[in-house]
Amino acid sequence: xxxxxxxxxxxxxxxxxxxxxxxxxxxxxxxxxxxxxxxxxxxxxxxxxxxxxxxxxxxxxxxxxxxxxxxxxxxxxxxxxxxxxxxxxxxxxxxxxxxxxxxxxxxxxxxxxxxxxxxxxxxxxxxxxxxxx
Numbered sequence: 001x002x003x004x005x006x007x008x009x010x011x012x013x014x015x016x017x018x019x020x021x022x023x024x025x026x027x028x029x030x031x032x033x034x035x036x037x038x039x040x041x042x043x044x045x046x047x048x049x050x051x052x053x054x055x056x057x058x059x060x061x062x063x064x065x066x067x068x069x070x071x072x073x074x075x076x077x078x079x080x081x082x083x084x085x086x087x088x089x090x091x092x093x094x095x096x097x098x099x100x101x102x103x104x105x106x107x108x109x110x111x112x113x114x115x116x117x118x119x120x121x122x123x124x125x126x127x128x129x130x131x132x133x
Contacts, residue, residue, distance in 0.1 A: 002042055002054075004034035009044065009054065009069065022069030023054075030071035033058020043090035045099070047114070053091050053099060060085045062101060062116065075116030080106050083118035107132040 001010050008023035023032050034042060035058050044054045050067030061076035076085045086105035093099055097114035108123040123132050 002034075002044055004042060007032040007034055009052065009065075011069065020069060022065065027059055029074065030063070030065070031059075032056050032063075043092070043102075045091045045093045047093055047097060053093070055088045055091045055101065057087045057089055057104075060088065062088060062091060062099070062112075064116070073116065075112065076101075082121070083110065083112070085110075 001012065003010050007025035008021050010021045011019040013019055023030060025031060027033065032054070033056060042055050042057060044052055046052050051072065052065045052067070054063045054065070056063050060078040061074045063074045064072045066072055076083060076088065078084060078086065080086065085101065085103045088101050089104045090102040091099060098119065099112040099114065099116070101110045101112065103110055107125040108121050110121045111119040113119055123130060125131060125133070127133055
């Protein structure tokens with residue numbers, strides 16, 4: 001579960017019993033920046049192998065952790081180019097392992113493969129079909 005006020009992820013079992021936590025505030029590997037938590041809800045996603053992908057909005061990246069909360073890798077950087085983000089807020093995985101990231105301030109959704117390699121994007125700024133405001 002995202003604990004945005006404390007810049008960490010807390011893990012609970014299916015009965016709601018606390019198990020562990022990882023993360024802290026900062027810009028390093030395994031650290032998070034959730035200062036926009038008053039305005040946005042942030043997301044994480046778990047793949048079939050138990051890997052945890054976390055949208056890290058202030059640091060403009062997606063971080064990947066194993067099921068024990070050990071940092072594995074990251075992708076993304078600040079910007080509007082392919083594979084770059086301005087405030088990524090949510091993340092989802094499909095059955096093929098592709099990763100979809102809501103790039104909030106760029107008004108688009110970007111698609112990456114399971115290794116974090118940019119694949120494509122859709123959406124633009126506006127109020128029409130397929131556009132985001």
